[in-house]
Amino acid sequence: MSVHRSLPPIFACVLATAGCASNEVRTADDYNPGSTPEAQFEKGASLCDKQAESDEKNMGNGPLDPTHSTYNRMFDACMRASGWTRKPAK
Secondary structure (H helix, E strand, O other), rough: OHHHHHHHHHHHHHHHHHOOOOOOOOOOHHHOOOOOOHHHHHHHHHHHHHHHHHHHHOOHHHHHHOOOOHHHHHHHHHHHHOOOOOOOOO
């Protein structure tokens, strides 16, 4: 029984740790443009930014989501769909 009682606090700690690791908004700097010309890459990233902002507003989270999870998920999906890969985490 004591294991079941300690499970929720452990779960809460794991969630808190995971949430703290992702509090930054993704940007073009997080992606490798490969051989794409800089102007084209910046334009594509700007379109992904607009799409992610729109999705975040539609989901109703906006500034109420300190982890920016909705924005980051859409930005990542858009950038990957454009053929760009994320740089390794620092």
